Amino acid sequence: MGAAFIDWKKSYGEPDAIVSGGNAPEGLMQASLITLILWLKGQMGLCNIGLRVLSDNSALFYQKTGFKETKRVPLKCDFLDQSRCWTENENLIIFDSALVHYVWQPKRFIDRQIYKNLKEKRYI
Numbered sequence: 790m791g792a793a794f795i796d797w798k799k800s801y802g803e804p805d806a807i808v809s810g811g812n813a814p815e816g817l818m819q820a821s822l823i824t825l826i827l828w829l830k831g832q833m834g835l836c837n838i839g840l841r842v843l844s845d846n847s848a849l850f851y852q853k854t855g856f857k858e859t860k861r862v863p864l865k866c867d868f869l870d871q872s873r874c875w876t877e878n879e880n881l882i883i884f885d886s887a888l889v890h891y892v893w894q895p896k897r898f899i900d901r902q903i904y905k906n907l908k909e910k911r912y913i
Contacts, residue, residue, distance in 0.1 A: 790825055792833070800836040802829050819854050826893060838893040844886050856891035863887050 793805035804825050809818050829835045840856055842848075848858065863881035867874045877888055 790821060792825070792829055794839075794841075795833070795835070800834070801839060802833065802835040802837075803839050803841065804829070818850070822854050840891040840893070841888050842891070844889050846889070848889065851891055855893055855895045857894050858889055859892050860890045861887040862890070 790807055791805050792802050795802040804822060807818070807822060826838050829838060839859075840851060842851065843864075844861060852858075862877045862879055863884035864875045864886045865878040865881060866885065867876070875886070875888075878884075
């Protein structure tokens with residue numbers, strides 16, 4: 790897990806490479822992701838947190854963590870040498886996959902008292 794696509798002018802960043810690597814205790818991935826987000830906001834000073842995932846990725850995990858889908862952009866797949874290259878193309882009508890854009894809205898999942906404490910500390 791790490792951070793990517795940081796835009797300092799827009800105070801924007803995205804968690805990246807969110808993979809469990811195997812079996813993990815229930816809630817560990819969500820707690821890890823929230824910790825990363827709070828670090829991006831508190832230590833890096835980013836105000837806006839987003840996320841982009843392929844459409845075949847389960848949205849439920851991200852929704853439970855406070856992300857709201859904002860748009861889906863069709864992806865065009867080109868084969869270059871022996872690899873695939875995916876590019877966003879909003880004009881595609883027929884497509885196999887899409888890039889799903891999310892924005893983090895913590896009020897959607899955090900307990901009111903926890904939210905109040907985080908807000909007082911200016912993490913959110």
